[in-house]
Each structure stands twice: as structure tokens, then as C-alpha cells.
Amino acid sequence: MALKHFRTVTPMLKASFQSKTFGLCQRTSLMANSYSVSTVDENATSQAVVSERRGRMVIVAINRPEVRNAVNQETAGRLLEELQAFDSDPELNVAVLHGRGGNFCAGYDLKTLANQKAPLKLEQDVTKGPGPMGPSRLQLSKPLIAAVSGFAVAGGLELALLADLRVVEESAVMGVFCRRFGVPLIDGGTVRLPRLIGLSRALDLILTGRPIGAQEALAYGLANRVVPDGQALQAAVELAEQIGSFPQQCLRADRSSAVYSCYDAPSFTQAMQYEFEHGVPIIQSEAIAGATKFTSGEGRGGKFS
Structure with a gap:
């Protein structure tokens, strides 16, 4: 937001x-x-x-x-x-x-x-x-x-x-x-x-x-x-x-969706729609690269370092 x-x-x-x-x-x-x-x-x-x-x-x-x-x-x-x-x-x-x-x-x-x-x-x-x-x-x-x-x-x-x-x-x-x-x-x-x-x-x-x-x-x-x-x-x-240190586009999209659902969303459906529409672009920009890191062994077992 x-x-x-x-x-x-x-x-x-x-x-x-x-x-x-x-x-x-x-x-x-x-x-x-x-x-x-x-x-x-x-x-x-x-x-x-x-x-x-x-x-x-x-x-x-x-x-x-x-x-x-x-x-x-x-x-x-x-x-x-x-x-x-x-x-x-x-x-x-x-x-x-x-x-x-x-x-x-x-x-x-x-x-x-x-x-x-x-x-x-x-x-x-x-x-x-x-x-x-x-x-x-x-x-x-x-x-x-x-x-x-x-x-x-x-x-x-x-x-x-x-x-x-x-x-x-x-x-x-x-x-x-x-x-x-x-x-x-x-x-x-x-x-x-x-x-x-x-x-x-x-x-x-x-x-x-x-x-x-x-x-x-x-x-x-x-x-x-x-x-x-x-x-x-x-x-x-x-x-x-x-x-x-986290991927920032994803973090801000999730944060924005949480705030919107709490303060501005008139319905559950619109809150879900907002989350989806703002989250999907992040799959291409950050999630694919993150998934590649995970498959190479990074972050296994819940490790954050």
C-alpha cells in the first residue's frame, strides 16, 4: 500500500x-x-x-x-x-x-x-x-x-x-x-x-x-x-x-494485503481478490528465483540463514 x-x-x-x-x-x-x-x-x-x-x-x-x-x-x-x-x-x-x-x-x-x-x-x-x-x-x-x-x-x-x-x-x-x-x-x-x-x-x-x-x-x-x-x-x-533481508516485493505485497483486509476491504471476497491480484505478479519477479534457491538446497529445514 x-x-x-x-x-x-x-x-x-x-x-x-x-x-x-x-x-x-x-x-x-x-x-x-x-x-x-x-x-x-x-x-x-x-x-x-x-x-x-x-x-x-x-x-x-x-x-x-x-x-x-x-x-x-x-x-x-x-x-x-x-x-x-x-x-x-x-x-x-x-x-x-x-x-x-x-x-x-x-x-x-x-x-x-x-x-x-x-x-x-x-x-x-x-x-x-x-x-x-x-x-x-x-x-x-x-x-x-x-x-x-x-x-x-x-x-x-x-x-x-x-x-x-x-x-x-x-x-x-x-x-x-x-x-x-x-x-x-x-x-x-x-x-x-x-x-x-x-x-x-x-x-x-x-x-x-x-x-x-x-x-x-x-x-x-x-x-x-x-x-x-x-x-x-x-x-x-x-x-x-x-x-x-527478505525479498521485498513479496514482503510488501503480503503486508499490503493484510492491512487492506483489516481496514479497507468491504468483504471477504474483495480481500481475497486483492490478495490474489497483488500476489500473482510476485511469482514471476521473485518467487521463481526463490524456488530455484530452495531446490538447490538453500533454506531447507526452515533455516533462515
């Missing part, structure tokens, strides 16, 4: 992010691409979002540890820019999203909201602009993995839900903490969470705002992996490397 609704957004970013609608005014920080060849610039500590490119993977980090990586408007814009750049780059196969300093993301920066003198202006049409947290309205065409440490709550939980997979540290805490302050979920939380863990469990979290730990999140299906504290990023990177 291509980056739905956002094919025409990238050329307009420079203008859009200076508009009153998005409330962003720092042109240079929004338009700069922070990818490096192999390492993050250690002098970039003042940047709200930093990225590191490793081969066909990009690691995107929210870099506001002093506020538990709470997202303000600048950060939202940078996150959107980085994930759009990832999705449109043919050299990149998978992305990892994490937060620096021990927390994934504590949601939208409520101090910024409390001190907002003018009414917060947001794009009302979800097909035309970013969400308050930035990339939350995207439908990426390639896998995104969230490495969750510390708090992933409120809007931070919604960012984690944007990912295909969530690698969660043992002491991490997730939850709809914004329930206590009258801040609604408008970055996909009420859409993605029920699809992911079922309506009953989603309503438990949405209505109570209670914290949920790593093991309960794993039992719910909210977490895909639970790892010791301090190891989420490394585990997510290793998982990304594995996913990125």
Missing part, C-alpha cells in the same frame, strides 16, 4: 509547514534531512528528531529527553518528514522509531498546549495533512518497528500503534494517560488499538486510562516482543535487519 493520501504532500512541505494550519515556522529545521551515512551527529542534541541510516534501514529518534520525548509542533513536523522520506526512498526497506533518554514518548507536550495563546489550528481533513503527533495519519508502504522503553502513553501510544511491530522493554509503561486531562485520542488511537487488540480490551484501556505493563501488553498483542531494559533498540534493529 503506497503512502496513502500523501503522494502530493512532499512537494508542498516547505510551504505547508510554515502555514497557520500546521502552526510551524522553523523552515530550516523542518526541511533539513538528518540522515547520516552510518552514525548520528553527536552535535545534533538540539534537534527534536535525529536519524541514523544503516544500509537499507533508517533509525529515527525522538530527541527531547528532558520532557520524556513529548511531542510539540516542531517535533511532529520533523517526525512526519523523516517517515515520509523513508517511505519514498527506494534504497530503504525498514525503519525503527524510538525515543532517546529512556522513554519512547509521553504524548503531546501539554505544557505547550497549556501555554497556547491562540486556538490550536489543525488540518481537519485527515487526507490532506498531518495529525497533531505528525505522521499518525500515514499508511506507510514499508515496515516500521517501534522500540519502546519507559513511557509510551497518550499520543506516544498512538505513535507506537503506527508501527507494524513493537519491541517493548520489561519496565515500559503504555496507556491512554490523556484520559485524566480531557485530551482526546485524535492520532489514530481509537482506530488502530481496537483493530490490534480487539474492542473489549481497547475500551478497557481507553475508558480507564490505566497503565499497562510489558507482559500484559504482550498477552494483549500490543507488544510483539518483550526484552530486558536497555535492549529494545538493539532488538528492534536486529529484527529490522532480518525483515530487510
Whole structure:
């Protein structure tokens, strides 16, 4: 599934992010691409979002540890820019999203909201602009993995839900903490969470705002992996490397079909038709070559190496 609704957004970013609608005014920080060849610039500590490119993977980090990586408007814009750049780059196969300093993301920066003198202006049409947290309205065409440490709550939980997979540290805490302050979920939380863990469990979290730990999140299906504290990023990177090593046309076709059947397919029959039509071309482009490798002895016994 291509980056739905956002094919025409990238050329307009420079203008859009200076508009009153998005409330962003720092042109240079929004338009700069922070990818490096192999390492993050250690002098970039003042940047709200930093990225590191490793081969066909990009690691995107929210870099506001002093506020538990709470997202303000600048950060939202940078996150959107980085994930759009990832999705449109043919050299990149998978992305990892994490937060620096021990927390994934504590949601939208409520101090910024409390001190907002003018009414917060947001794009009302979800097909035309970013969400308050930035990339939350995207439908990426390639896998995104969230490495969750510390708090992933409120809007931070919604960012984690944007990912295909969530690698969660043992002491991490997730939850709809914004329930206590009258801040609604408008970055996909009420859409993605029920699809992911079922309506009953989603309503438990949405209505109570209670914290949920790593093991309960794993039992719910909210977490895909639970790892010791301090190891989420490394585990997510290793998982990304594995996913990125597979034949990508097949992987993306299967991923797209799964997402379509969950969100967009009006019937079982149309979901099956979508799967077939998008899978058949892959037989010629990748499956025949893969079958040849298998017959020569590669991958026997379920080996992935």
C-alpha cells in the first residue's frame, strides 16, 4: 500500500509547514534531512528528531529527553518528514522509531498546549495533512518497528500503534494517560488499538486510562516482543535487519494485503481478490528465483540463514 493520501504532500512541505494550519515556522529545521551515512551527529542534541541510516534501514529518534520525548509542533513536523522520506526512498526497506533518554514518548507536550495563546489550528481533513503527533495519519508502504522503553502513553501510544511491530522493554509503561486531562485520542488511537487488540480490551484501556505493563501488553498483542531494559533498540534493529533481508516485493505485497483486509476491504471476497491480484505478479519477479534457491538446497529445514 503506497503512502496513502500523501503522494502530493512532499512537494508542498516547505510551504505547508510554515502555514497557520500546521502552526510551524522553523523552515530550516523542518526541511533539513538528518540522515547520516552510518552514525548520528553527536552535535545534533538540539534537534527534536535525529536519524541514523544503516544500509537499507533508517533509525529515527525522538530527541527531547528532558520532557520524556513529548511531542510539540516542531517535533511532529520533523517526525512526519523523516517517515515520509523513508517511505519514498527506494534504497530503504525498514525503519525503527524510538525515543532517546529512556522513554519512547509521553504524548503531546501539554505544557505547550497549556501555554497556547491562540486556538490550536489543525488540518481537519485527515487526507490532506498531518495529525497533531505528525505522521499518525500515514499508511506507510514499508515496515516500521517501534522500540519502546519507559513511557509510551497518550499520543506516544498512538505513535507506537503506527508501527507494524513493537519491541517493548520489561519496565515500559503504555496507556491512554490523556484520559485524566480531557485530551482526546485524535492520532489514530481509537482506530488502530481496537483493530490490534480487539474492542473489549481497547475500551478497557481507553475508558480507564490505566497503565499497562510489558507482559500484559504482550498477552494483549500490543507488544510483539518483550526484552530486558536497555535492549529494545538493539532488538528492534536486529529484527529490522532480518525483515530487510527478505525479498521485498513479496514482503510488501503480503503486508499490503493484510492491512487492506483489516481496514479497507468491504468483504471477504474483495480481500481475497486483492490478495490474489497483488500476489500473482510476485511469482514471476521473485518467487521463481526463490524456488530455484530452495531446490538447490538453500533454506531447507526452515533455516533462515
